[in-house]
Amino acid sequence: MxxxxxxxxxxxxxxxVFIGVHQADLHFLFGIIIPYxxxxxxxxxxxxxxxxxxxxxxxxxxxxxxxxxxxxxWIKQDKLESPSTLPQVLGRMALEILLFxxxxxxxxxxxxxxxxxxxxxKWLWLGGLAFHxxxxxxxxRHYRLFLEPVPGMIHLIESLDGFFEITLPTFYVTDALxxxxxxxxxxxxxxxxxxxxISLAADYFPLFLIFSIVISGILMRYVLKTDxxxxxxxxxxxxxxxxxxxxxxxxxxxVHLFLVCVLGIYFPxxxxxxxxxxxxxxxxxxxxxxxxxxxxxxxxPKVKIRSYPEYESEFREKMIDAEIPLEEExxx
Amino acid sequence: xxxxxxxxxxxLKSIEEESNFLSGLxxxxxxxxxxxxxxxxxxxxxxxxxxxxxLDAPNPRKWxxxxxxxxxxxxxxxxxxxxxxxxxxxxRTLKIFMDTCVRCGACADKCHxxxxxxxxxxxxxxxxxxxxxxxxxxxxxxxKLLGRLAGAREMTxxxxxxxxxxxxxxxxxxxxxVFCPFGIDTAEFTSMAxxxxxxxxxxxxxxxxxxxxxxxxxxHLGIEPHTFKQMVESLVEDIxxxxxxxxxxxxxxxxxxxxxxxxxxxxxADPGVYTMMGYxxxxxxxxxxxxxxxxxxxxGNFGSFVSHDLTKKLNAKMYHEAERLGVKWILGGECxxxxxxxxxxxxxxxxxxxxLEEPVSPITGTKFENAxxxxxxxxxxxxxxxxxxxxxxxxPRRNNHRTVTFHDSCNPVRAMGMVEEPRYILKNVCNNFHxxxxxxxxxxxxxxxxxxxxxxxxxxxxxMRGGFPRANAVKHVHDKHKVxxxxxxxxxxxxxxxxxMEYWVPGVEVSGLHELVGNALVMEGESERTEDLREDxxxxxxxxxxxDI
Numbered sequence: 020m021x022x023x024x025x026x027x028x029x030x031x032x033x034x035x036v037f038i039g040v041h042q043a044d045l046h047f048l049f050g051i052i053i054p055y056x057x058x059x060x061x062x063x064x065x066x067x068x069x070x071x072x073x074x075x076x077x078x079x080x081x082x083x084x085x086x087x088x089x090x091x092x093w094i095k096q097d098k099l100e101s102p103s104t105l106p107q108v109l110g111r112m113a114l115e116i117l118l119f120x121x122x123x124x125x126x127x128x129x130x131x132x133x134x135x136x137x138x139x140x141k142w143l144w145l146g147g148l149a150f151h152x153x154x155x156x157x158x159x160r161h162y163r164l165f166l167e168p169v170p171g172m173i174h175l176i177e178s179l180d181g182f183f184e185i186t187l188p189t190f191y192v193t194d195a196l197x198x199x200x201x202x203x204x205x206x207x208x209x210x211x212x213x214x215x216x217i218s219l220a221a222d223y224f225p226l227f228l229i230f231s232i233v234i235s236g237i238l239m240r241y242v243l244k245t246d247x248x249x250x251x252x253x254x255x256x257x258x259x260x261x262x263x264x265x266x267x268x269x270x271x272x273x274v275h276l277f278l279v280c281v282l283g284i285y286f287p288x289x290x291x292x293x294x295x296x297x298x299x300x301x302x303x304x305x306x307x308x309x310x311x312x313x314x315x316x317x318x319x320p321k322v323k324i325r326s327y328p329e330y331e332s333e334f335r336e337k338m339i340d341a342e343i344p345l346e347e348e349x350x351x
Numbered sequence: 352x353x354x355x356x357x358x359x360x361x362x363l364k365s366i367e368e369e370s371n372f373l374s375g376l377x378x379x380x381x382x383x384x385x386x387x388x389x390x391x392x393x394x395x396x397x398x399x400x401x402x403x404x405x406l407d408a409p410n411p412r413k414w415x416x417x418x419x420x421x422x423x424x425x426x427x428x429x430x431x432x433x434x435x436x437x438x439x440x441x442x443r444t445l446k447i448f449m450d451t452c453v454r455c456g457a458c459a460d461k462c463h464x465x466x467x468x469x470x471x472x473x474x475x476x477x478x479x480x481x482x483x484x485x486x487x488x489x490x491x492x493x494x495k496l497l498g499r500l501a502g503a504r505e506m507t508x509x510x511x512x513x514x515x516x517x518x519x520x521x522x523x524x525x526x527x528x529v530f531c532p533f534g535i536d537t538a539e540f541t542s543m544a545x546x547x548x549x550x551x552x553x554x555x556x557x558x559x560x561x562x563x564x565x566x567x568x569x570x571h572l573g574i575e576p577h578t579f580k581q582m583v584e585s586l587v588e589d590i591x592x593x594x595x596x597x598x599x600x601x602x603x604x605x606x607x608x609x610x611x612x613x614x615x616x617x618x619x620a621d622p623g624v625y626t627m628m629g630y631x632x633x634x635x636x637x638x639x640x641x642x643x644x645x646x647x648x649x650x651g652n653f654g655s656f657v658s659h660d661l662t663k664k665l666n667a668k669m670y671h672e673a674e675r676l677g678v679k680w681i682l683g684g685e686c687x688x689x690x691x692x693x694x695x696x697x698x699x700x701x702x703x704x705x706x707l708e709e710p711v712s713p714i715t716g717t718k719f720e721n722a723x724x725x726x727x728x729x730x731x732x733x734x735x736x737x738x739x740x741x742x743x744x745x746x747p748r749r750n751n752h753r754t755v756t757f758h759d760s761c762n763p764v765r766a767m768g769m770v771e772e773p774r775y776i777l778k779n780v781c782n783n784f785h786x787x788x789x790x791x792x793x794x795x796x797x798x799x800x801x802x803x804x805x806x807x808x809x810x811x812x813x814x815m816r817g818g819f820p821r822a823n824a825v826k827h828v829h830d831k832h833k834v835x836x837x838x839x840x841x842x843x844x845x846x847x848x849x850x851x852m853e854y855w856v857p858g859v860e861v862s863g864l865h866e867l868v869g870n871a872l873v874m875e876g877e878s879e880r881t882e883d884l885r886e887d888x889x890x891x892x893x894x895x896x897x898x899d900i
Contacts, residue, residue, distance in 0.1 A: 024500060068450070075443040078659075081695055081766070083528045083536060085794040088768025090721050090732055093739060094775070100794070101768035103721075115532070121457075122532040126790055128460040130373045133363055135466060135823045137790035143457060147532070207456075212377040214456040217476050219502040221493070222454050288493055293533060296451030301444045302534035307768050310725035313698045318441055322660050324667040325566050327675055330646050333567075334576050341577035343645060344603050346675070 022209070025224035029231050032281060033274055040273040049273045050253055050264040057280035064287025069295055080314040083302040089311075103308045115303055119148050143207070150200035153193045154229075156180060160193070164247070164254050186241060194237055201230045221290055228282055235275040245269045352854060355392035356811035359854060366819060371469025373460070382471055383484075383504060387516050389417040392812025395519060395805065398559035403552065405563045406661070410552025416515060421508065427551040428506050432489055434547045439490070444539055449486050451533045452479060458527040458537075463797050464520045467816030472517050475527035475537040481517055482540050485510065515553055518544040520813060522802035523656070523688075524761035529794050541803075546658040554657060558804035562653040565665050569648040570615035576602075576645035582618050583627070583643065590628050593886060595878030598635040600643055603676065607642035608713060610673050613684025613730075614650040614842035617863070623845045625884045626685060626863030632872050633734065633865065637714045637742060641682065647672035650689040651842060655696070656804035663700040666692055669727075670701050680710040681727040685863050687802065687841035690729060690769075691762035698725040715740040729763075731772040731840060734868060738779050744873040749880060750781035752890040753836040755867070756828045757786070758821065758848065759796035760841035770794075773840050773864050780871040785832040791824035799839075801847035814847065815854050822855035829856050837861045 039045040086097025099120075102108045114120040127140035160176055163169040181189035205226045208218050239245040249265040250272060256263045285291070298304065306312075331338065331346055338345060356362065367374055378385065394416045403411035412422050424430065439445050458475040460466065465473035472478060480502065487494025487503035494503030504510065523538035548554060561571035568575050574582065580602050591597050601607065611634070617627040634641055647668040654661030673681050683693055698704070707726040710719040717736045719728045737743050757777055763769040770793055777784055791797055800817025801810075828834040837848055837859050845863055852859045870883045882888055 020500070072443055072446050072450075075440055075446055077443045078441060079444075079696055079699055081444065081536065081539075083525055083534055083765055084768030085529050085765070086768060087770040088721070090769070090772065091717070091719075091736055091739070094735070094771050097768070097770075115534075119532055121530055121534065122455075124530055124795075125457050126460075126530075128373065128466055130367065130466070133367070133823075134827075135820055137788075143455060147455070211456070212375075213372050213459045213471075213474065214454075216372075216377065216382070216471055217454050217456060217459070217474065217480070219454065220497075220500050221502060288491075290451070290453045293451045293453050296447050297533050299443065299447050300451070300534040301447070302528050302536050308721075309694050310698065310722040310727065311720065313702050313724045316699050319700060320660055320663065322664045322667065324664050324671065327646050327671060330569065337575055337577040338645075341580050343576055343580060344605065 021218065021220040022223050025220050025227050028224065029227045029278075032278065033231065036274045036277045037270060040270050046264040046273075047262070049277055050268075051257065051262050053277060053280045054257060057283035061283040061286055064284075065292075065295065068287050068292050072295075072299060076317050077301050077305070078316040078318065079301075080305045080309050081301055082305045082307045084307050088307045101307045103306050103311070105306065108304060108306050112298070112304055116297055119144055122147060142203075146200055146203040146207075149196060150204060153197045153200060156193050157191075157197060160191070164251055165258065167251070167255070188240060188244075190241070194233070194240075197233050198237075201226060201233060205230065225282070225285070225289065225291060228278060228285070232275060232278045232282065235271055235278060239269065239271045239275055243269050243271050245272050353392075353808050353811035355809050356815050356854070362812070362815060366467060366469065366816065369469060372471060373466065373469050376469075378471055382477055382480075383499065385472075386509065387513050389516070392810065394516065395555035395557055395807055395810050398552070398554040398556045402556060402559045402563045403554075406559070406566065408552070408554075408559070409550055412552065414552075416512075421511070421553065423508070423511075423551050423553075427511075430551050431506055431511075431547050434550050435486065435489065435543075438543055438546065439486075444536075445543060447533075448479070448535045448539055449483055452476065452483070452535055453533075455532065457530050457532060458535075461527045461530050462521075462537075463524070463526070463800055463820045464522075464813070464817045467800070467819035468520075468813075470520075472513075473520055475531075478517055478521055478537055479535070479540050481510070481514060482544055511548070511551075511553065514544050514548060518548070519555060519805060519810075520817070522761070522798045522800070522805060522817065524798035524802060525765045526761070526795065526797065529765065542655075542659075545656065549657050555804070555807075557807035557810075558653050558656045561651075561804075562657065562661055562665065565649045565651075565653060569644070569646045569668065570618075571649055571651060571653060572615060572619060574615065574619065574648070579615075579618065579645045579648050586618075586624055586628050586631065589624075590631060590884075593882055593884055594632070594874055594880065596632070596635065596874045596876060598631045600631055600634075601641075602643055602645055604642035605676050607676065608640040608679050609642075610647075610676060610678040610681045611641045611643050611684070612647055612650045612669060612681060614686040614689055615648055616651070616842035616846060617684060618648070620842070620846050622849060622860070622862055622866070622885070623842050625866040625869070626845065628884045629863065629865030629867070629869030630684060630730065632869040632874060633743075636744070636872050636874055637737065640713065642676065642678070644672045644676065650684055650686045652689060652692045653804055655688055655692050659700075662692060662696060666697055667701045669693075669697070670704050670707075673704070674706045679708040680722075681707070682730060682733060683727050684730050685840040685842065685865065687760040687762040687843060689842075691766045693725065693727050694767045697727070712736055714742050729767075729769065729772070731769060731776060731864060734865070735772040735775050738776060743868075745780055745868075745871045746873050747780050747782050747871050748892045749870045749883065749889055750867050751783065751892070752883070752887070753781055753862075753867070754783040754785065754832060754834045755781050755836045755838050756825065756832075756834045757784070757792070758799070758825075758837055758839040758844060759792050760839055760844050761796060761798050761802060763840055764794055764796055769840075776864055776868065777838065780867045785828050785834055787824040787828050791820065797821040797824065799841075799844045799847045799851060801851075802843055806843060806847045815851065818847070818851040819855065821848070822851050825852065825859055826856045829859055835859055838864055838867060840864050
């Protein structure tokens, strides 16, 4: 169910576009309206999500320290694993966000002959990192469809990405990479028993969706050779609020675009918000300077404590007998 | 051994063979369809009514977790829902952690309870899902619309029982949070769940009774002031027997420079008492102007295993007493969760401690700038500084009968970043020191398996499972280097690791760091030492090889 439903839903989505564009001629709906809806939902959704997070304070400073903290001057502090200043925190977060530092630590536990052993296990790190970076490059690469003239930086990325000039149009390394990465992420979910057991429909759906987006994109580019000039016209129109749909863009483009729009709409309501969450995680984005600088909790509750005088009045006689000094030396 | 745990052989067989991901078996049913079952050794007694009443806590009653009817308040679901909403509103941390998990599985095999049980609900990700599933149902659109397909479920009494079981199979050790790519910390879920359960009267007596005692008498065991003093004085006599030196601790003395607070386990529990003897020798050695309080006679904070309010209530005594006695700053003994609270919560909850001064070592003049605001220094920082400045006369050969390994306690290492100080001290007070394998120490250290208030006898099965990874690593160095002493800077460790070693690795004893310091200290006017603080004979020291000590 948790695998089949997401799979079927992607299937249905693709059928919907085919029928909508091919049979019902709803180019305006799929080319103009849905992209706008998607962008709006994505932007408003993300603003609301981040607003929801931001509306609550971080009551306690709880960094997870993964190395020596700052203490005595002659003890070497591990500034990136146990940062005590803002620049050090930024360094830690950069490692986390750009290089997936924590995932790099991953191990795999094995139990054999009553002994536990922890082997290095970097595949998830490698697959995950390659997936996210590839995705970023592909998104940046798509900007050539939005910008006229195309900026030099994007040309540069394209030419690096298309380094192996083995097809026409030029084959992008990232296209192959992302296929491999998504397949890896999907296969480990399906095949590794522990991961399969913890996975939800919400874990399969985005993977199927991204997989379909990649496939439709590749088909457009290498097989069906969709007319890029007309796509640029359509996107140019979207950007300048001129609602025209050029004739003769292949259906595969609408499949690709629609699935991207679904991704945009789905994003703010799903686990994909981890993109924002990773910046805000208090175990990573706070300095381990707790005893040096007081952290303020705005709702710090008033709590009634058992005060010393209450304590003394209960144990007074016993304390006198034991010659423990008292606060008030009356009754002597 | 406890009747609540099978023999070592049988437990090991069970860990290896029962439906266990680690041995390649997949459970037949999805976790949402797997009911829990209470059996001897896997649950702790519920909070006793008089204990709950003494803390003005909700729903005091006589109950047992294996009762069918938990006698919950009629509107308990509403209380939990409202409690969840309040906690989410009050904490961005929880919101982020609820929304951000992608179930990548990196945490799955990082939990000591998972490694010792193979129970899928002990994978940190599933432990979180136990609450996250309710969060989805109550607070997200997808969960409301799609229900189980979105991983959402209703809060029922069975779910509450599942929470009770699995949020008491988490020791809030935070090992998983080291590996999580988003730093999601299961300890936050556990403390959320325990606070919610507490709000409907679901808690365990082993936590609630020490908390109640601590509130009334100042320490977990409920030791009253005169007895507390007697207990320390009997340690003073033991010190005299071994060293011939009379140390003179004072109690509740106004005007002392430093207030010393340590977990009460060091006063009464074996082997914590030897650590206490080490502190007393150290303070005498350097002539420290300090006092011990009978009112704030507990470093540990069992409130921190229940709720933020109770944490604050118990912790407040430290500053309250420091202010009353007019000391300059506070020195804290070896303890794990005590230091989690002091380092990450105390100043926020009960500060600012304006009435204290920035801590300066009266012996070396070192300013503890890292404790500038909280004004409380860890004894390992204090002693490391003394050794570095050559203020201690140490003969590490007096620990030659010990081959030592060091257990990093969860909280000092993962919540403070205390890694090197204890190692520096160890290397100066003993000659035979070996580290355990690297995936089991420092920030990757394994919990003793009984932390966060679970070190009770009726829970022995789960405790011995949870401690299995730690014991396994100790066994490795025991076999390889003949390690016979496991040293830790945590009072709970000292008690629970002792039991753990007796069960899994007989032949390894457990000590605190300052017990070894006490052994090595060459005291002025001491008699010839033939025994260590445990009154075990020392290895003979060949004096002709004597270096200049």
